[in-house]
Amino acid sequence: MSASHRSTVAPRSRSSDTASRSALASLRWNIAGSVVVVLLQLCYTAYTARAVDPRSYGAYAIALTVVPFFGYLANAGLSACVLRAERLTFPFVRAARRLGMMSGTLCFLLVEAVAPVFGALFHMPDLTVMVRLLGCVFLMQPSVSVIVTAMRRVGAARVAVMAESVGQAVGVATAAVLLAWGWSPFALALAQPVAAATALSMGTVWVARRPLPPGPPVRGRDLLAPSGFMTTHSLGQFVANNIPLWAAGRLLGPGAVGSYSRASLFTGLLLTFFYQGLNWAVTPLLAERRAKGLLLGRAVERTLCAASAVAFIGFGITAGIGPAVLRLLLGPGWASAVAIVPALSAGAAMTLLCYCGGAIDQVRDAPRALVGTLMATVAATVVGVGLAVFERSLLLVAGAAAAGQVVGHLVQLVAWHRAGLLHAGAALRIHGVHAAVGAALGAAAAMGSSARSAAAALAYGLILMLPVVLVCVLVRTWIPVYATAVATGLLRDRKSLRPFQRGH
Secondary structure (H helix, E strand, O other), X not given: OOHHHHHHHHHHHHHHHHHHHHHHHHXXXXXXXXXXXXXXXXXXXXXXXXXXXXXXXXXXXXXHHHHHHHXXXXXXXXXXXXXXXXXXXXXXXXXXXXXXXXXXXXXXXXXXXXXXXXXXXXXXXXXXXXXXXXXXXXXXXXXXXXXXXXXXXXXXXXXXXXXXXXXXXXXXXXXXXXXXXXXXOHHHHHHHHHHXXXXXXXXHHXXXXXXXXXXXOOOHHHHHHHHHHXXXXXXXHHHHHHHHHHHHHHHOOHHHHHHHHHHHHHHHHHHHHHHHHHHHHHHHHXXXXXXXXXXXXXXXXXXXXXXXXXXXXHHHHHHHHHHHXXXXXXXXXXXXXXXXXXXXXXXXXXXXXXXXXXXXXHHOOOHHHHXXXXXXXXXXXHHHHHHHHHHOOHHHHHHHHHHHHHHHHHHHHHHHHHOOOOOHHHHHHHHHHHHHHHHHXXXXXXXXXXXXXXXXXXXXXXXXHXXXXXXXXXXXXXXXXXXXXXXXXOOOOOOOOOHHHHOO
16 A cells, blocks of 8 residues: 555544544543433422323323424424534524524414414313413524534533533422422423523523534525424424323223333433434534535444444343333333333334434435335334234234334335445444343343342342343453443443354
8 A cells, every 4th residue: 555545545544533532522421421311300200290280291291292293393394404514603503593493483382373282182170281381492493403402513512511401400490499489280391491592591691602603604404404304204203202191091091091102201211312322423423414415324333233222231220120110100000001111112223223314314415315214114013003902912013113123224224235325234233232232131130120129120130230230241252332431432441342243
């Protein structure tokens, strides 16, 4: 190899490794922030379950299924546009924020107008007030999404995590204080608007102190086409994810949908924040590599490796200790919800992989792949739910949701294999190792679930996982995510890497 060729390749390799380390460091901050927010939400859920009576909480639960639908229109896919931007400039962010403010204001006015319709439809006068209060979040949330995403896009993940974590803490604290003062149940609906206002204030201060680089003018309408496609795609995902819940409510009765919603809220909370952490960390890296004309293969493999570890190991643990945690949170009378936590955890793991695969397809500008994955997921979910309803089994409904996501991810792997982006066999090997680790941890945790007390079951489960963790430490060089972390410099290990890493 000539000296000139070496001088061309070496900086590119160093740049790739530096970007990978930056992405993994960002991932670490995002996961840490997710843990903080999840703990806050779990504590808030436990408090509100005891401070608000079930009937009043029911109005809030319905509001949470109605208002997020308008949220997809309010955010208009702008976060994805900011993450995917090849070069983030001040005019680009300003245009995205203006578009978000316009769409958010329109959605706020729409929600305020149709709120009485939902109250009359469900015969709940409190629901009208709940929807209107919760709808106030649209005045701030689109701007928050743009600013916080811009923070992550330029490598300020720590500041973004602080803004969101502080916002969540202030929001739930405000709602908790108002509930204690007797403003129940309407204080429940103020947590999200207050959290958004707090995060927006912190984000605005950051923008003022760290101006973005200048660039050519960007008009809001220039963002409508890509953001419109992402909004439509997100709505499709929303429908696909809620098919099991709607089927359970329509055909199995209110008791079934209540149990399903409680359990899916628990696993969905973890899914949302795990995915956000991964998406915010790796999407900017992929977008930068594509803008520089670099191949995406290695970055895609590392992205999938991180997603696979979080999905299979994280939700494997959730499948094991999740039933005990839910028993502790909800108290007695929710046996049906507790029973489907393992199946919903499997579905959440596969959903996380599908979501991360979708982020990869967004960056490589493959709308046909996105549509194909979504259609395959919806079709498989509908077939599975149909069989589950025929058997009148809530557990099978949860299993159908997982099966639909499995089919969707397999479609993604086939598309990447055909495009020469990632060998399907390598991806399946990565998934297999991480799934084995997650299954071992989950099985060990589940052994403690026979305890009568929920607290004892949780404690036993955590203790029984320790031997499995020790074994994983001893054989860590065979675990793909560890090998990837060492290869990118995020972790250091004196031992030489096993054939898994050298083979790449």
